[in-house]
Amino acid sequence: MSEKPSVVWMDGELVPWEEAKVHIMTHALHYGSAVFEGIRAYHHNGELYIFRLKEHMKRLIDSAKILDISAKYSVDQLCEATVRVLRENRFQTSVYIRPIIFVGAGGIGLDFSNNPVQTAIIALPFSKYFAKTGLRVHVSSWRRIPDSSLPPKAKAAANYVNSILATREAKKAGYDEAILLDHHGYVSEGAGENLFLVKDGIISTPPITASILEGITRNSIMTLCRDLGYRVVERMISRTELYTADELFFTGTAAEVQPILEVDGRRIADGNPGRITKQLMELYSRVVIGEEEKYRSWLTPVYSR
Ligand SMILES: Cc1ncc(COP(=O)(O)O)c(C=O)c1O
Numbered sequence: 001m002s003e004k005p006s007v008v009w010m011d012g013e014l015v016p017w018e019e020a021k022v023h024i025m026t027h028a029l030h031y032g033s034a035v036f037e038g039i040r041a042y043h044h045n046g047e048l049y050i051f052r053l054k055e056h057m058k059r060l061i062d063s064a065k066i067l068d069i070s071a072k073y074s075v076d077q078l079c080e081a082t083v084r085v086l087r088e089n090r091f092q093t094s095v096y097i098r099p100i101i102f103v104g105a106g107g108i109g110l111d112f113s114n115n116p117v118q119t120a121i122i123a124l125p126f127s128k129y130f131a132k133t134g135l136r137v138h139v140s141s142w143r144r145i146p147d148s149s150l151p152p153k154a155k156a157a158a159n160y161v162n163s164i165l166a167t168r169e170a171k172k173a174g175y176d177e178a179i180l181l182d183h184h185g186y187v188s189e190g191a192g193e194n195l196f197l198v199k200d201g202i203i204s205t206p207p208i209t210a211s212i213l214e215g216i217t218r219n220s221i222m223t224l225c226r227d228l229g230y231r232v233v234e235r236m237i238s239r240t241e242l243y244t245a246d247e248l249f250f251t252g253t254a255a256e257v258q259p260i261l262e263v264d265g266r267r268i269a270d271g272n273p274g275r276i277t278k279q280l281m282e283l284y285s286r287v288v289i290g291e292e293e294k295y296r297s298w299l300t301p302v303y304s305r
Pocket residue numbers: 038163189190191192193194212213214215216217218251252253254
């Protein structure tokens with residue numbers, strides 16, 4: 001019952017943590033030719049529930065397809081492997097799961113046709129991504145990568161240099177997180193989160209054409225909002241709408257539902273998490289641990305299967 005990972009799943013095998021290594025010539029290390037996922041499993045009452053496992057693995061395979069990397073395992077095989085690695089590690093804590101498909105060692109050239117494709121699933125104990133609830137953010141000087149250059153729809157390793165630039169800038173300037181605009185100047189998303197805006201009771205979020213990663217938490221939250229009777233619209237959002245919003249929040253696997261209290265030095269409404277944001281935070285926190293029967297199909301139990 002160790003909380004430290006003992007094994008990693010690599011290309012069909014469970015490999016001891018210390019031996020889960022790659023060669024220095026790994027193509028992905030040099031050129032970012034990798035796609036990955038971030039998945040959470042929540043520990044509750046002795047059970048570990050993986051949140052929307054299948055949807056994450058589908059997105060992983062789609063990301064590989066966009067990068068023209070041929071995935072070696074099916075969605076079902078990857079889901080099975082994830083359960084296996086969690087069980088084998090016997091986690092008794094909440095976990096972050098990182099599946100990755102990457103181009104392995106071969107020639108130094110860009111064309112990876114003859115390089116092996118490798119697959120790994122790593123799981124780590126994990127709790128909160130942000131140390132606090134309620135963030136001070138700014139609009140980044142970096143723009144979100146457009147589909148015509150580096151497709152943000154793919155969760156590709158290379159894309160995260162864009163997010164890292166924005167995160168580093170925000171942190172150095174004393175903010176908790178960055179919001180990136182797209183190449184047309186509309187709001188895209190956070191460095192590692194999707195964004196929602198509430199105004200006059202209507203919940204808006206940028207569409208997939210605003211250079212976002214199509215978040216699985218975003219999809220879950222839109223479903224919860226609609227089930228609660230709220231109107232949800234996917235539409236282009238201008239920067240100044242952020243300043244005059246009634247509520248703003250981020251969503252993401254790591255971030256969960258995270259209120260934004262200040263943007264570019266302007267307080268959002270009264271500077272406290274809004275009513276709808278709080279309602280969603282509370283509901284989401286119950287959904288992920290299996291306390292909401294209606295959404296149990298989103299969960300994969302690890303130990304009782
Ligand atoms: C750039 C970016 N946008 C949005 C998200 C949210 O996506 P998801 O809810 O699927 O975790 C993430 C996190 O994975 C991300 O890295």
